[in-house]
Amino acid sequence: xxxxxxxxxxxxxxxxxxxxxxxxxxxxxxxxxxxxxxxxxxxxxxxxxxxxxxxxxxxxxxxxxxxxxxxxxxxxxxxxxxxxxxxxxxxxxxxxxxxxxxxxxxxxxxxxxxxxxxxxxxxxxxxxxxxxxxxxxxxxxxxxxxxxxxxxxxxxxxxxxxxxxxxxxxxxxxxxxxxxxxxxxxxxxxxxxxxxxxxxxxxxxxxxxxxxxxxxxxxxxxxxxxxxxxxxxxxxxxxxxxxxxxxxxxxxxxxxxxxxxxxxxxxxxxxxxxxxxxxxxxxxxxxxxxxxxxxxxxxxxxxxxxxxxxxxxxxxxxxxxxxxxxxxxxxxxxxxxxxxxxxxxxxxxxxxxxxxxxxxxxxxxxxxxxxxxxxxxxxxxxxxxxxxxxxxxxxxxxxxxxxxxxxxxxxxxxxxxxxxxxxxxxxxxxxxxxxxxxxxxxxxxxxxxxxxxxxxxxxxxx
Numbered sequence: 001x002x003x004x005x006x007x008x009x010x011x012x013x014x015x016x017x018x019x020x021x022x023x024x025x026x027x028x029x030x031x032x033x034x035x036x037x038x039x040x041x042x043x044x045x046x047x048x049x050x051x052x053x054x055x056x057x058x059x060x061x062x063x064x065x066x067x068x069x070x071x072x073x074x075x076x077x078x079x080x081x082x083x084x085x086x087x088x089x090x091x092x093x094x095x096x097x098x099x100x101x102x103x104x105x106x107x108x109x110x111x112x113x114x115x116x117x118x119x120x121x122x123x124x125x126x127x128x129x130x131x132x133x134x135x136x137x138x139x140x141x142x143x144x145x146x147x148x149x150x151x152x153x154x155x156x157x158x159x160x161x162x163x164x165x166x167x168x169x170x171x172x173x174x175x176x177x178x179x180x181x182x183x184x185x186x187x188x189x190x191x192x193x194x195x196x197x198x199x200x201x202x203x204x205x206x207x208x209x210x211x212x213x214x215x216x217x218x219x220x221x222x223x224x225x226x227x228x229x230x231x232x233x234x235x236x237x238x239x240x241x242x243x244x245x246x247x248x249x250x251x252x253x254x255x256x257x258x259x260x261x262x263x264x265x266x267x268x269x270x271x272x273x274x275x276x277x278x279x280x281x282x283x284x285x286x287x288x289x290x291x292x293x294x295x296x297x298x299x300x301x302x303x304x305x306x307x308x309x310x311x312x313x314x315x316x317x318x319x320x321x322x323x324x325x326x327x328x329x330x331x332x333x334x335x336x337x338x339x340x341x342x343x344x345x346x347x348x349x350x351x352x353x354x355x356x357x358x359x360x361x362x363x364x365x366x367x368x369x370x371x372x373x374x375x376x377x378x379x380x381x382x383x384x385x386x387x388x389x390x391x392x393x394x395x396x397x398x399x400x401x402x403x404x405x406x407x408x409x410x411x412x413x414x415x416x417x418x419x420x421x422x423x424x425x426x427x428x429x430x431x432x433x434x435x436x437x438x439x440x441x442x443x444x445x446x447x448x449x450x451x452x453x454x455x456x457x458x459x460x461x462x
Contacts, residue, residue, distance in 0.1 A: 010126055011136055013181035014119045015143045017081070020174045021112045022147030024053065024104070026281065027155030029288035030302045031164040038164065041097045043293060047414045049101050050285065054407035055213045056109025057116075059206035061400035062256055065117035066198070072191035073118040073125075077182065080115025084108050085175040092168035104168070116399050124383050125188045137383070141376040142317030148280055150310040152288055156303020201244060201255030208237035209404060216411040260386070260394060268447050269381040272333050273398065274405035275440030276378060279340055279433055280371055282409030284309075286429045287347075287360065289414070294426065297357065308361040312368025317376070329377035330447040336374025337441035343367035344434040348427055374444075381447070409433070 028035070032046045039045075068076045087107025094100040119140065127136045158167045211233030218226040244254035261267060284306070291302045316323075323332055347363025379398065386394045413429040 009181075009184045010122070011139055013178045013185065014123060015140045016174065016178050016181070017077070017115055017119050018140050018144040019147035020171055020178070021057075021084075021116060022144040023151045023154065024108055024112070024171060026148045026151030026284045027167055028104075028151075028164075029285050030152045030156040030292070030306075031159050031167065032289060033292050033298075034159055034164045035100070039094070039097050039100065043289065045097050047285070047289075047410065049097065049105050051213065051407055051410045051414070052101060052105035053109045054281065054403055054410060055210060056106060057112045058213075058400050058403035058407050059209045060110060060113035061117065061403055062205055062397055063197075063202040064113040065121070065394075065397070065399070066202075066255055067114070068118050068121055069192055070195040070197055071193075072187050073122050073189070074182070074185050074187040075191065077115050077118040077122075077185070078179065080111045080113070080118075081175050081179050081182070082111070083114060084111025085172050085179075087111060088168045088172040088175065092165045092172070094165075108171075112403075113399075120379070120383060120399065122185065122187070137380050138317065138376045141379055142314070142372065145280070145313045145317060145372055145375050146310060148284065150306075152284060152306040153303035153310060156298075156300045156306075160298065160300035160303075196253050198244075198247065198253065198255035201240060201247075204236055204240035204243060205255060208233045208240055209400075211236060213404075213407050213411050216408065216415060256397060260397060263385050265448055266382050266385040266394070268443050269378050269385070270398065270401045271443040272337075272374065272378045272440050272447075273382065273402045274408075275436055275443070276336075276371060276375060277402045277405035278409035278412070279344075279367075279437050279440070280409065281406040282413035282433045282436075283344070283364075283367060283430070285410045286413045286426065286433070287364070290426045291357070291360075295355075295357070301357070305357055305360050306364065308364040309368035312365040312370075313372040314368075316369045316372030323373065328449055329381055330444060330449055332377045333374040333444040333447065334441060336370045336372075337437055337444055339370030339373065340367050341370075341434050341437045341441065343370060344430055344437065348430055351426075412436075 028046065028050050032043055035046050036042055064076065064080075071079075084107070087103045087110075090103030090107060091100055092103075094103055123136045123140060154170075155164075155167050158164075158170055211229050213233075215226045215229030215233060218229055240255075241258060244256055245258050247254040248257060248259075288302055288306070291297045291305060297305075327335075343363045343366030345363075346366060347360060350359040350362060382394060382398050413433050416425060416429040416432060
């Protein structure tokens with residue numbers, strides 16, 4: 001078991017890594033006008049850059065989780081940090097949208113896919129007691145949620161005070177700090193260089209996810225192209241699962257074991273994770289774009305308005321441990337979705353009735369509170385449903401599902417919004433996000449009342 005002081009030293013770099021990756025996914029939302037003017041591009045061009053970043057993370061998270069078994073968790077963590085840092089520096093110096101996509105969307109996306117699975121695997125392996133693990137996940141998910149919610153405020157402050165390029169310099173500096181702090185981390189399991197890696201599975205899974213999300217992005221341009229890409233993506237993913245089953249039957253190790261999907265509790269937990277991040281990133285992109293393009297607010301004004309969501313998420317994240325001790329995880333997830341859906345309803349009702357920018361505050365506060373309540377229980381349910389030898393696979397799958405939700409949130413809500421930047425398009429985007437939140441509530445209601453049984457949790461610690 002990790003002692004408290006040692007645990008704090010290990011937990012800090014892991015939590016900061018989740019913070020900066022979540023921050024990167026949302027801070028560009030308040031730079032839309034500045035980036036599009038500086039790089040001579042459009043709102044849709046910036047949306048594509050944001051979505052591709054989130055999509056690269058989702059597409060490569062499963063292979064990234066699998067590589068930790070072969071090369072070691074700490075080694076993959078450091079490789080991801082370095083790759084991310086190079087991407088941040090390149091983004092800061094980008095002369096055009098193409099270089100920004102290379103630095104931010106590709107290199108930062110690849111770096112995140114390498115470094116995030118080790119965060120969750122190391123947390124599961126190093127914090128072996130149920131209470132300490134729940135606390136550790138609470139800190140990591142809390143900082144992750146705060147990074148996503150505070151991204152617009154921090155990004156707005158930096159953009160207003162310096163420039164949008166300085167926000168990427170900020171990311172590079174944080175990454176350098178994490179590299180120094182991570183010297184204290186020790187990998188509890190030795191790497192297995194002989195562990196096979198399913199290259200075909202990695203290619204198929206990534207291609208399938210990319211096609212599906214690109215299909216959503218094509219919705220406002222060509223309906224037939226959208227349909228073709230989504231159907232093509234679904235077929236490639238079906239091919240991936242068929243290949244995985246064939247490998248498993250032949251006694252070989254696939255990229256992702258189909259047996260992971262035989263756990264009903266984990267499956268429902270994964271759905272709630274996907275929806276939570278879809279709602280968070282979808283809301284962030286839509287509200288930030290609307291404030292800047294329709295209302296004409298600058299980066300700092302937009303970021304300040306988002307402070308309500310940050311404060312709500314921070315408050316509920318800080319209370320996560322106490323709430324987990326008093327309420328079942330299923331109850332917390334359901335309560336989170338109810339608060340979030342109510343927040344979207346309040347957001348729509350108040351904003352429609354007044355031009356006052358503070359009309360956004362009550363709704364964003366409720367959304368932040370709801371998301372903070374449920375982020376940690378969803379992760380804990382999924383991670384604790386599997387034993388130690390499957391932590392690499394389930395961590396990669398869990399993060400892939402969450403980041404797929406992030407990319408779909410930006411793609412779905414953003415596509416509806418940029419197809420017609422008006423009050424009607426804003427409302428349509430938010431209503432779509434609210435409807436998806438209700439689907440998350442239904443999935444949460446189907447979770448067993450005692451999700452992540454104790455036996456499973458203890459099994460993961462052995």
